[in-house]
Amino acid sequence: MAYGKLSDDELYSLFGQGEDGAFDVLYQRYWKRLLYKALLKLQVEADAEEVVQDTLLAIWKSKGQLPIRNSFAAYIGAMLRYQIMGRLAANKKHAFLPVDDLSEPSDHSMQQWLDFADLQTEIETAIRELPEKCQLVFRMSREDGLNDRQIAEHLHVSQKTVEAHITKALKRLRIKLGKLSFLIFLFH
Template identity: 45%
Template sequence: MRRDLDIVTCQNSDEELLQQLQLNHNAVAFSILYERYWEKLVTIAYIRLKSSMDAQEVVQDLFLDLWKRSENIQLKYSFNTYICGALKYKIITFLARRKNEAERQSRLELPEIDRSTEQWLSYQQLRDELESSIQSLPEKCRLVFKLSREKGLTEREIAATLNISMKTVESHMSKALRTLRASLRYLHIFF
């Protein structure tokens, strides 16, 4: 019986497969769409990203979104047009995140300093105090701060990841920054 369903499903159009996915969360329909589009989408992503690993990551993320959001997808044109458009936006988001991470890293890099013991100890002490301040934050606040500053996620992505509102994310970030400023008042002396 299952074999007949596979044969019928394999012959369906993309739109019919999407409909089965939307109505029944049909894993077979999803697998067929995945197999039909995986290589094509990875190739397109590779051309733009110049990295096989990044291309696969972006496409995998796209299919994960397709699985999670299948019930809400409404096609204006064909499924092919939809999935290629969705890939375009995933690539843009990926590139923007990569750029933001690079900019953040360049801002965090310290200017070339004399490697004297005194300066090294001051720098280590500052890093230790900063880490201690971060660890003293309430758990949710600390998690939001780390997702923002260490992982480079936007407030919207953090809200989606933690299943909380954007206002809550903003509140946690404000509290974290206020606390860190208060505990490291002399930070501006060093930078």
């Protein structure tokens, strides 16, 4: 099969169906970018390489079975961010460095500090506990990428109502998930 012409999301799906060659293409597409991003933050090549390998290994171990809401690029970017934060925390070299400028993708050394799959489950559970309308507005904002005006038009409500729902959702998620998990969620 000509994997090279397929999108990342298609490759991830095929990998989940047992097509290991699809993972090889994803690996080739991402490892240099991931290494570059990790090296920018960690500034130690060996640490950066290990974090990238841990990230890619976590994807391999998932066998394509972890649900991806937005895109593979966003998913692997989030995994890398968590790996980097975990490495920084484990090394205790730096207090907390912001990693919000990582636009692309972590999860093995991170297990000591935070298990990515568990966090996803916690976040999804917390979102499902929101009131129905609040949940809908929040998902349209965060998952569909709509702005307040677009949501208001789609739901035939005022922008102030949309803003109130998003504020309410964020407040409840912050309380439910705790400060650290909530910060990580915002960077996802």
